[in-house]
Amino acid sequence: MTRKQRRMTIIGGSLAVLALAAALVLNALRDSIVFFSTPTMVAEKHIAPGKRFRLGGLVQPGSLQRGDNLAVTFEVADGSAKLPVAYKGILPDLFREGQGVVAEGALDASGVFKADTVLAKHDETYMPKDVADALKKQGHWKDDYGAKGNATPAATTAQGNPQGAVR
Amino acid sequence: MIAESGHYALVLALALALIQSFVPLIGAWLRDPALMNVARSTALAQMLFVGASFVALVALHVTSDFSVANVYENSHSMKPLIYKITGVWGNHEGSMLLWVSILALFGGLVAAFGNNLPLSLRAHVLAVQAWVASAFYLFILITSNPFLRIANPPIEGRDLNPVLQDIGLAVHPPMLYLGYVGFSISFSFAIAALIEGRIDAAWARWVRPWTLVAWIFLTLGIAMGSYWAYYELGWGGWWFWDPVENASLMPWLAGTALLHSALVMEKRNALKVWTILLSILTFSLSLLGTFLVRSGVLTSVHAFASDPTRGVFILLILCVFIGGSLSLYAARVSSLKQGGLFAPISREGALVLNNLFLTTACATVLVGTLYPLGLEVLTGEKISVGAPFFNLTFGPLFVPLLIAVPFGPMLAWKRGDLLGAAQRLLAAGIVALLALALVWAWAHGGSALAPPAIALAVFVILGSVTDLVERVGLFRAPFGTAMRRARGLPRSVWGTAFAHAGLGIALIGIVCETTWNSEYIGTMKPDDVAHVAGYELKLDGLFQRQGPNFREMIARFEVGRDGESLSVMTPSKRSFTTRGSSTTEAALLTRGASQLYISLGDVTNEGAIAVRIYHKPLVLLIWWGPVLMAFGGLLSLSDRRLRVGAPKPARAQPRLQPAE
Numbered sequence: 001m002t003r004k005q006r007r008m009t010i011i012g013g014s015l016a017v018l019a020l021a022a023a024l025v026l027n028a029l030r031d032s033i034v035f036f037s038t039p040t041m042v043a044e045k046h047i048a049p050g051k052r053f054r055l056g057g058l059v060q061p062g063s064l065q066r067g068d069n070l071a072v073t074f075e076v077a078d079g080s081a082k083l084p085v086a087y088k089g090i091l092p093d094l095f096r097e098g099q100g101v102v103a104e105g106a107l108d109a110s111g112v113f114k115a116d117t118v119l120a121k122h123d124e125t126y127m128p129k130d131v132a133d134a135l136k137k138q139g140h141w142k143d144d145y146g147a148k149g150n151a152t153p154a155a156t157t158a159q160g161n162p163q164g165a166v167r
Numbered sequence: 168m169i170a171e172s173g174h175y176a177l178v179l180a181l182a183l184a185l186i187q188s189f190v191p192l193i194g195a196w197l198r199d200p201a202l203m204n205v206a207r208s209t210a211l212a213q214m215l216f217v218g219a220s221f222v223a224l225v226a227l228h229v230t231s232d233f234s235v236a237n238v239y240e241n242s243h244s245m246k247p248l249i250y251k252i253t254g255v256w257g258n259h260e261g262s263m264l265l266w267v268s269i270l271a272l273f274g275g276l277v278a279a280f281g282n283n284l285p286l287s288l289r290a291h292v293l294a295v296q297a298w299v300a301s302a303f304y305l306f307i308l309i310t311s312n313p314f315l316r317i318a319n320p321p322i323e324g325r326d327l328n329p330v331l332q333d334i335g336l337a338v339h340p341p342m343l344y345l346g347y348v349g350f351s352i353s354f355s356f357a358i359a360a361l362i363e364g365r366i367d368a369a370w371a372r373w374v375r376p377w378t379l380v381a382w383i384f385l386t387l388g389i390a391m392g393s394y395w396a397y398y399e400l401g402w403g404g405w406w407f408w409d410p411v412e413n414a415s416l417m418p419w420l421a422g423t424a425l426l427h428s429a430l431v432m433e434k435r436n437a438l439k440v441w442t443i444l445l446s447i448l449t450f451s452l453s454l455l456g457t458f459l460v461r462s463g464v465l466t467s468v469h470a471f472a473s474d475p476t477r478g479v480f481i482l483l484i485l486c487v488f489i490g491g492s493l494s495l496y497a498a499r500v501s502s503l504k505q506g507g508l509f510a511p512i513s514r515e516g517a518l519v520l521n522n523l524f525l526t527t528a529c530a531t532v533l534v535g536t537l538y539p540l541g542l543e544v545l546t547g548e549k550i551s552v553g554a555p556f557f558n559l560t561f562g563p564l565f566v567p568l569l570i571a572v573p574f575g576p577m578l579a580w581k582r583g584d585l586l587g588a589a590q591r592l593l594a595a596g597i598v599a600l601l602a603l604a605l606v607w608a609w610a611h612g613g614s615a616l617a618p619p620a621i622a623l624a625v626f627v628i629l630g631s632v633t634d635l636v637e638r639v640g641l642f643r644a645p646f647g648t649a650m651r652r653a654r655g656l657p658r659s660v661w662g663t664a665f666a667h668a669g670l671g672i673a674l675i676g677i678v679c680e681t682t683w684n685s686e687y688i689g690t691m692k693p694d695d696v697a698h699v700a701g702y703e704l705k706l707d708g709l710f711q712r713q714g715p716n717f718r719e720m721i722a723r724f725e726v727g728r729d730g731e732s733l734s735v736m737t738p739s740k741r742s743f744t745t746r747g748s749s750t751t752e753a754a755l756l757t758r759g760a761s762q763l764y765i766s767l768g769d770v771t772n773e774g775a776i777a778v779r780i781y782h783k784p785l786v787l788l789i790w791w792g793p794v795l796m797a798f799g800g801l802l803s804l805s806d807r808r809l810r811v812g813a814p815k816p817a818r819a820q821p822r823l824q825p826a827e
């Protein structure tokens with residue numbers, strides 16, 4: 001093999017692998033990404049039942065009901081719309097009524113959001129970023145959401161959540 | 168007083184770093200050894216002052232000085248001493264201080280043990296190191312000063328986030344940072360080589376041990392973090408493809424590629440241009456990781472509500488360093504001479520293949536991590552890219568890599584014999600196929616991909632063993648001779664075998680855990696029995712206990728199998744009064760490499776408690792694998808040819824001087 005042939009082999013091989021990777025990425029992006037919605041956006045967009053998405057908002061106070069065998073239902077609200085959510089399993093430590101939550105799942109035929117994952121991965125002074133942004137955009141953001149319980153004497157930094165400080 | 172001294176020490180460190188950024192460069196330009204040697208003293212002094220600053224912050228936390236905002240926000244007088252110390256880096260400001268401390272430590276080590284480097288190379292390396300350091304000192308002093316005082320000091324602190332009150336915090340971040348920041352050395356060497364326009368095999372020999380050290384720490388740091396998330400978060404998951412996890416995985420992938428390409432450069436003087444680029448990319452990915460974590464631009468479990476000036480500042484650092492170094496690369500790369508030739512089928516070829524797949528896999532992770540951000544900026548649409556994406560992209564790219572792993576070490580440099588290597592790997596391949604058949608026959612349910620994946624892992628492990636067996640001539644030569652040869656093998660050969668086998672072992676753990684994991688989720692009352700994977704878990708009762716800064720509800724489980732009592736497990740839920748938050752402390756019972764895992768949910772009105780019980784087969788292999796890889800790295804590091812820091816007598820100098 002001449003030098004040129006060797007180089008072409010390597011370049012050809014690299015291009016083949018890159019093409020493969022690009023194909024994989026495009027394929028995966030088509031099938032496996034999940035969009036984020038708030039109850040208002042769900043009402044406006046008419047998301048089809050069965051289509052997976054992430055639902056974010058505040059847990060409506062008083063809506064949490066525990067059924068048999070770890071089944072729970074609650075409502076997620078964003079100020080102008082509400083959506084009932086059904087979940088079966090253990091809710092995260094940080095799940096509270098009136099607090100921000102993100103759930104992943106799909107709507108069923110009767111318009112109930114069947115969640116298979118519920119995330120409340122923030123501490124109580126902080127709200128999931130998606131939820132905060134969505135609430136701000138819709139004008140339902142109250143400044144005390146972020147400041148609740150955060151009576152810091154010095155006006156210093158906002159607070160870190162679980163592992164933000166670590167990794 | 169302590170806070171002000173710490174602050175002052177940090178400012179002095181910045182001043183020293185600024186001197187170190189320019190004086191040695193002028194010295195190298197004027198060929199003035201005295202000016203070039205300034206780098207050495209300033210690097211050592213910088214290490215001292217940052218060290219002092221860090222110790223000051225530790226002292227403030229230990230003495231619970233709540234007049235300092237950072238201590239107030241993250242500490243509590245009742246907190247155990249160990250968490251007072253680890254709490255120093257359990258917050259943004261403190262962890263940035265740890266970051267620069269480790270950077271200064273590495274700079275100091277190069278200064279202290281770099282006596283065998285050519286004077287101008289050392290001056291350049293330390294100057295580049297100081298650029299990075301200056302940028303981060305400025306970042307800390309301007310946007311994240313940990314020494315800020317509060318005008319009216321409160322009596323009690325707000326306590327450290329409960330999730331962080333764990334021994335994991337003592338180990339995981341320092342390890343991870345030693346890895347992240349350790350790659351700054353190879354970056355500095357790469358930039359120095361570009362400035363000097365000279366690079367050779369000796370350069371690779373200097374860079375490799377530093378890269379190896381960083382890689383070992385990063386490997387352990389990632390594994391440790393994964394295990395911590397596994398037992399602390401209470402979901403039994405060990406990897407979430409979370410942006411911040413990806414941020415540590417990307418430098419690891421690039422760093423692994425760098426280790427292998429530096430090998431080619433050291434042995435064969437080839438792939439120079441690529442190795443330099445990889446050094447730059449690896450550290451750039453470390454910086455990107457710092458940016459992603461510190462700026463809070465991405466939604467993640469680690470999301471960070473910090474003020475935007477920080478994000479902008481780090482973004483600026485990121486642009487300057489990545490943009491600058493890549494421009495320098497583009498401008499100077501043509502001055503680097505091309506090195507040795509090799510056939511596509513050869514050890515070099517195998518290492519190129521390794522690099523190709525590792526960097527491509529790294530690129531897919533990068534796309535998956537940044538795509539949501541890009542889409543949100545461009546269209547305002549919010550999406551999340553989760554595990555399915557990475558399983559569909561990262562997974563397929565790792566399969567050919569793993570198949571190639573056992574072949575690499577068996578091929579000769581320059582021109583290899585693929586058929587010969589395949590023949591020697593025949594036994595490993597046959598056993599792997601047998602494993603496939605066995606797993607297929609035994610396994611009930613689960614993914615059809617699991618048996619082939621296990622076969623692949625077996626192939627990788629046996630391939631590394633085969634390599635050792637072939638080298639010492641076991642079964643062919645008398646046993647005594649083989650043992651003597653085994654002792655005589657270079658440590659790096661053993662290192663390679665251990666690291667590669669570790670990869671296979673981790674893969675077995677991953678496949679078994681994800682495929683044959685069994686779980687029980689339900690509510691239990693005292694004296695209820697749950698059956699999981701042949702174990703009987705009887706809930707004895709619930710107890711309350713008072714901890715130093717929390718109250719704890721403990722559930723006592725008696726674990727038995729076939730009517731025989733094995734052990735007692737006590738998962739608990741802790742509620743921390745200061746923050747009003749609670750954590751779930753999972754209980755783990757290790758049986759061989761498998762684990763039983765119990766975490767608690769809420770107590771219902773009728774006095775029953777929600778529990779989650781998992782049986783995770785062979786789950787520990789997931790972390791034993793990386794430990795084995797790190798051990799392999801350590802063996803390789805202790806190889807005679809690159810003993811780090813061994814004092815070199817003066818006459819050794821000519822040997823290491825680059826051939827000009």
